[in-house]
């Protein structure tokens with residue numbers, strides 16, 4: 748894969764977008780932009796943006812479109828994205844998708860694939876209740892007490908910081924996030940299907956299998 752490639756990972760909370768994005772972005776040397784991770788870093792650092800988004804995030808509600816679009820714009824236009832980007836958790840509304848298109852049009856660029864992580868709500872709830880994340884916000888490595896436990900209980904394998912449960916990984920916020928996904932994000936499936944760039948993958952398969960599907964798609968592509 749020699750040319751620039753821009754990808755979006757789309758899917759409900761807990762579908763495995765973040766888990767796959769880490770490995771895929773490394774493998775194809777493209778920058779990983781996770782709006783959720785960026786917001787969590789801003790909240791932790793108590794920046795003006797962090798103060799604006801904290802309450803939305805803890806409730807599992809979507810942050811207003813204009814704040815997200817500006818954040819993504821700043822990252823896409825940075826030098827580290829010159830080989831392309833993988834957007835994880837953005838866009839989540841039609842208005843965000845239109846905002847992204849406008850940014851890309853301005854720089855004579857476009858999206859190559861939108862990869863939809865297809866999985867049912869009942870599979871997600873257990874995943875999210877068993878998720879643990881590294882408390883170090885510059886790491887944010889993800890674990891799962893059932894499917895991907897850390898080597899040492901309660902400690903991050905990478906940086907040895909304590910593992911925590913995300914504040915929005917409780918039944919109430921999970922339900923809010925899933926309802927938002929159905930109402931506001933699912934319309935994007937048709938939006939991108941019509942553009943001919945939507946690829947659907949079964950996300951209830953083991954992580955290795957999901958990864959292989961994505962790698963095959965990207966390696967066999969004729970950029």
Ligand code: AP5
Pocket residue numbers: 758759760761762763764765766767782783784786803804805807808809810811815835836837838839843874875877878879889890891892894895915924950951952953954955957
């Ligand atoms: P964000 O951090 O993006 O949360 P999310 O979309 O709810 O997605 P998650 O991080 O929960 O899930 P994931 O798909 O990455 O799953 P993961 O790989 O961790 O956003 C958080 C908040 O920020 C939002 O609620 C909102 O407030 C705000 N926000 C962010 N972007 C926004 C936007 N564009 N607009 C407005 N607001 C925005 O996997 C989950 C678990 O499953 C882990 O434990 C993992 O180990 C395990 N797992 C992964 N894959 C598998 C597998 N194949 N089999 C078994 N287990 C697996």
